[in-house]
Amino acid sequence: MSTMSESFATAGRLIVAADPNLLHIVALSLQVSLTAVFLAACLGLPIGAAVAVGRFPGCKSLTVILNGLMGLPPVVIGLLVYLLLSRAGPLGSLGLLFTPTAMVIAQVVLITPIIAALSRQIVADAWRDYEEQLRSLGASTPRAALTLLVDTRFSLSTAVLAGLGRAVAEVGAVMIVGGNIDGVTRVMTTSIALETSKGDLPLALALGFILISIVLILNALAHAVREWAVRRHG
Amino acid sequence: MDLIRRSFIATAAAAAITLAAPFVHAADRFITVSSTTSTEQSGLFKHLLPIFQAKTGIEVRVVALGTGQALDMARRGDADVVFVHDKAAEEKFIAEGYGVKRQEVMYNDFILVGPKSDPAKVAGGKDITGALKTIQAAQAPFVSRGDKSGTHAAELRLWKAAGVDLDAVKGAWYRDTGSGMGPALNTAASMNAYILADRGTWLSFKNRGDLTISVEGDKRLFNQYGVILVNPDKHPHVKKADGQAFIDWVVSAEGQKAIADYKIDGQQLFFPNAAK
Numbered sequence: 001m002s003t004m005s006e007s008f009a010t011a012g013r014l015i016v017a018a019d020p021n022l023l024h025i026v027a028l029s030l031q032v033s034l035t036a037v038f039l040a041a042c043l044g045l046p047i048g049a050a051v052a053v054g055r056f057p058g059c060k061s062l063t064v065i066l067n068g069l070m071g072l073p074p075v076v077i078g079l080l081v082y083l084l085l086s087r088a089g090p091l092g093s094l095g096l097l098f099t100p101t102a103m104v105i106a107q108v109v110l111i112t113p114i115i116a117a118l119s120r121q122i123v124a125d126a127w128r129d130y131e132e133q134l135r136s137l138g139a140s141t142p143r144a145a146l147t148l149l150v151d152t153r154f155s156l157s158t159a160v161l162a163g164l165g166r167a168v169a170e171v172g173a174v175m176i177v178g179g180n181i182d183g184v185t186r187v188m189t190t191s192i193a194l195e196t197s198k199g200d201l202p203l204a205l206a207l208g209f210i211l212i213s214i215v216l217i218l219n220a221l222a223h224a225v226r227e228w229a230v231r232r233h234g
Numbered sequence: 235m236d237l238i239r240r241s242f243i244a245t246a247a248a249a250a251i252t253l254a255a256p257f258v259h260a261a262d263r264f265i266t267v268s269s270t271t272s273t274e275q276s277g278l279f280k281h282l283l284p285i286f287q288a289k290t291g292i293e294v295r296v297v298a299l300g301t302g303q304a305l306d307m308a309r310r311g312d313a314d315v316v317f318v319h320d321k322a323a324e325e326k327f328i329a330e331g332y333g334v335k336r337q338e339v340m341y342n343d344f345i346l347v348g349p350k351s352d353p354a355k356v357a358g359g360k361d362i363t364g365a366l367k368t369i370q371a372a373q374a375p376f377v378s379r380g381d382k383s384g385t386h387a388a389e390l391r392l393w394k395a396a397g398v399d400l401d402a403v404k405g406a407w408y409r410d411t412g413s414g415m416g417p418a419l420n421t422a423a424s425m426n427a428y429i430l431a432d433r434g435t436w437l438s439f440k441n442r443g444d445l446t447i448s449v450e451g452d453k454r455l456f457n458q459y460g461v462i463l464v465n466p467d468k469h470p471h472v473k474k475a476d477g478q479a480f481i482d483w484v485v486s487a488e489g490q491k492a493i494a495d496y497k498i499d500g501q502q503l504f505f506p507n508a509a510k
Contacts, residue, residue, distance in 0.1 A: 180298070
């Protein structure tokens with residue numbers, strides 16, 4: 001297990017030295033994934049609530065589709081977004097390929113279904129409990145959906161965190177649409193893939209440890225905020 | 235509905251934090267070069283590009299792929315310059331009208347890497363086709379890139395030159411991995427297989443396990459790199475002037491010297507040979 005201990009030591013050294021290259025990579029990872037999560041939540045939460053509460057034709061099949069889309073392989077999404085943004089593709093003139101923006105787009109496509117599907121389940125459960133009450137108060141369906149979203153916000157934060165976890169951990173999509181360009185679109189996961197390619201397994205694993213720590217810290221922060229909010233607003 | 239208002243404020247704050255921080259922008263003036271994993275992973279570009287950028291102010295963004303993929307990316311117009319190593323594929327690219335002109339930049343060589351135990355008994359020789367024939371006859375494990383890269387194309391040419399019809403004799407011994415040079419070397423290291431590699435990636439590769447160089451020095455193992463400007467007539471957005479500036483620099487005396495200066499552990503990785 002010499003690789004393991006070497007990796008721990010390397011990870012420690014990189015963190016202590018605050019390697020500027022590493023900081024840039026970490027910052028870009030967070031920026032891309034947090035932006036993607038924010039946009040995906042703006043899309044996914046209303047979609048989830050609408051499908052949970054709405055009574056429109058195709059509601060059931062939409063549920064199945066949303067659940068199914070959670071399993072979309074990142075590399076397929078990467079390929080689709082790549083073909084869309086490539087100069088030869090329909091949006092090629094925007095020149096977005098191999099930019100952080102392209103990576104955000106790919107991650108939004110990847111995690112919106114996850115946030116939508118999970119929040120649909122959460123809101124649907126709450127709807128079962130509160131439908132009569134909300135109806136008797138004369139709430140319209142959109143009003144009811146909004147109320148339920150606010151009411152289940154603590155559970156919904158888990159859905160959003162699931163999306164963040166997926167975004168920050170995936171490599172297939174950002175590798176294709178970002179191109180892993182040094183200093184421009186290189187993020188944590190693509191760096192790990194690159195160092196593995198170079199056969200520098202200890203460094204790759206060290207970056208992996210750092211990525212895991214960051215994800216843990218984000219989750220701890222989210223947890224703390226939630227605890228605080230629960231105490232404050234019940 | 236105080237809560238709703240408060241959640242909106244919280245969301246807006248989160249949005250401001252994530253979206254307002256601008257993406258770290260490097261130089262505004264940049265070109266995109268599609269190149270091969272060997273030039274990127276060997277560290278050559280990390281050595282060359284800062285010199286070029288300091289001189290011209292042009293940032294070079296490298297997307298490293300296999301040669302086949304790199305050329306396809308340029309065909310779609312997603313690169314300004316290609317920097318690859320498969321002469322036949324490069325000439326086809328030019329003939330199709332996607333490239334302006336192919337210029338030779340540098341060379342290094344391919345090597346046959348294999349386990350120290352040398353199950354096929356080919357180590358130490360110079361004759362690459364003889365070694366391949368022996369490996370096939372011995373059914374010794376062989377890892378192929380299988381990814382349409384320049385190295386893969388060279389490997390297929392060498393099998394053909396050795397008179398081995400791969401389609402007929404492919405078996406469990408021949409492992410087609412469909413991966414880049416580094417991942418393929420990782421695979422070969424873990425199963426003690428023979429593999430054709432470019433010397434640059436091999437020299438910078440760290441997870442060698444029991445692998446060592448088995449065959450080198452055959453002139454058929456020559457590995458020529460070329461550089462091509464993507465044709466602006468096909469793709470009008472190609473940054474013609476800056477792309478050409480990069481090409482002019484790598485074939486200039488200064489660029490050629492910078493290539494020759496790049497060494498790992500005292501060993502030169504690439505040998506400049508641009509036409510004067």
